[in-house]
Amino acid sequence: MGDLAKIFKAYDVRGVVPDEFDEQSAEAVGAAFVEVTGATSVVVAHDMRESSVPLSQAFIRGARSRRADVVNAGLGSTDLLYYASGSLGLPGVMFTASHNPARYNGMKMCRAGAVPIGGDTGLSEIRDRAAELIGITATPSGSLIEKDLLSGYADHLRTLVDLSGIRPLKVVVDAGNGMGGHTVPAVFDGPPIELTPLYFELDGSFPNHEANPLEPQNLLDLQRAVAETGADLGLAFDGDADRCWVVDERGASVSPSAVTALVAARELAKYPGATIIHNLITSTGVPEIVREHGGVPVRTRVGHSFIKAEMARTGAVFGGEHSAHYYFRDFWFADSGMLAAMHVLAALGEQERPLSEVVGAYSRYHATGEINSAVADQGEALRLVRESFAGRGEFDELDGLTVTGSGWWFNLRPSNTEPLLRLNAEAADESKMTAIRDEVLAIVGKVSE
Secondary structure, eight states, rough: OOOOHBBBOSEEEEEEEESSSOOHHHHHHHHHOOOOOOSSSEEEEEOOOOHHHHHHHHHHHHHHTTTTTEEEEEEHHHHHHHHHHHHOOOOEHHHOTTSSTTTTTEEEEEEGGEOOOOIIIIIIIHHHHHHHTTOOOOOOOOOEEEEHHHHHHHHHHHHHSSOOOOOOOOEEEOOOOOOHHHHHHHHHHSEEEEEEEESSSOOOSSSSSSTTTGGGGGGHHHHHHHHHHHHSEEEEETSSSSSEEEEETTSOEEOOHHHHOOOOOHHHSSTTOOEEETTTSSSSSSHHHHHTTOOOEEEEEESSHHHHHHHHHHHEEEEETTOEEEEEEGGEEEEEEHHHHHHHHHHHHHSSSOHHHHHHOOOEEEEOOOOOEEOSSSHHHHHHHHHHOOOTTEOSSSSSSSEEEEEHHHHHHHEESSSSEEEEESSHHHHHHHHHHHHHHHHHHHHHO
C-alpha cells in the first residue's frame, strides 16, 4: 500500500513506485479528486514512465466510480494537460514525476481552466479523503472517452507565437527521452526549422541522462551537438516538458533571467503597459528591462503557486522564474516551456543576428546561479548572515533573506523539502559577485561543520 501522507507535497503528488505510490493509492485519489472538486468530468494525461499508464488507469477507475466522466488524453506533456484543462473547461490531472528518476511518479492537479490545486487550495482535502477511501472499490459508472489532443495543442501554441515568417533556423532539441520527444515534432511541423533531435525516444528509464536541464552535466550532449551541426541554438526540455533551457549558437547556456526579460519585452510589445511577474532570484535586469519597455514589474516569492496567484491577482501577461518555468496569461496563466521556446525562436528568426547577441541585450549582471548548502540549523545560519551584513545593505525577508547593496544583492533561503540553504547572488561586477558569494558561503559553512 502506498503512503499518502508522504507523497502529497505542497504543490503536487510525488513518490517512489510502488513503495510510496501504487495503483490502490491512485484509485483512491481519483475518487477523492471527484468528491473534493465536485467534478462531473475530468481530463487525464500521462508521461512516458512505465508506471504512468497503470497509475493513470487506476485514477480513472476511481474517478469513474464517483460517476465522473473521464477524457483520457493519453501521452502528453504537462503543458498539454493545461491546454486540455483550459480548452475543454475541465479539471485535469497529469501523471508525471517531471525530472525525477525513473522509479518515481506523481500527479499534478488543476481545476477547470488550468487553475492549480495546491496544499491550501484542495490538495490536503484530497489527500485526507483518499486516505479514507483506500481499498474501497466501486463499479465505474462514468463514461470514458479517448481523445488525442496533440494537434489541437500544437495549433493553439502557433496562434500565440507565429513562427511561419521566421528565417530558416537550425535547431537542436534534447528531449532527454521525455515528453518533448512527443510534442516538439508536432509544434515544429510547418515553420522553417531544420530540427536535429536528441533522445526523442520516449523512455522513462532515461537511458542517456537525467531529464533535468538545470544540471549542467545534462546539457553536455546538447552543447556538443550544437557545435557539431552549426546550429543557431539548442533547446533542452525536462521530463514532462514544462521547463525549457536554452543554449546559444556557441553552446553557452542562456540564463533563464535573460529568457524572462526577452519574452517580457515581446509580450509588452503586444500588451503595452502590462504587468510582468518575476520571482525574487531573477536578475535585477528583469525589472529594469520591464520598466524600460513600459511594463510594471511585480516581484514574488519562489514557487509556481505564488507566481500563478500573483498573475491572477494582477492580470499579468507573463511571469518568469529562474528555474526555467515561464507562465502566460494567454495560456490560462499556466506554464509552458514550449511556448517560451517559441518566443526565443521568433525573436531570433525575425532578424539576422546570432542568439548570443540577441540575448546579450538582456544579460546585464554577473550571477552565481543557485548554490545549495546542507545545513542542519538553517535559522542559526541565517542569523549569522544577518549579523555579518548588518548596516551594509537593505534587508528583505519576503522569502528567506535578501540583502541588497550598491550594485549587488544576494538571497539565502531555506528549501521547503530538504535541510538545505539555497544561495543566489548577483553583482554588476564579477569580482564583487564572487566576493559576496564566498563571504556568505563561508558563514554558512561554519554552521554546517
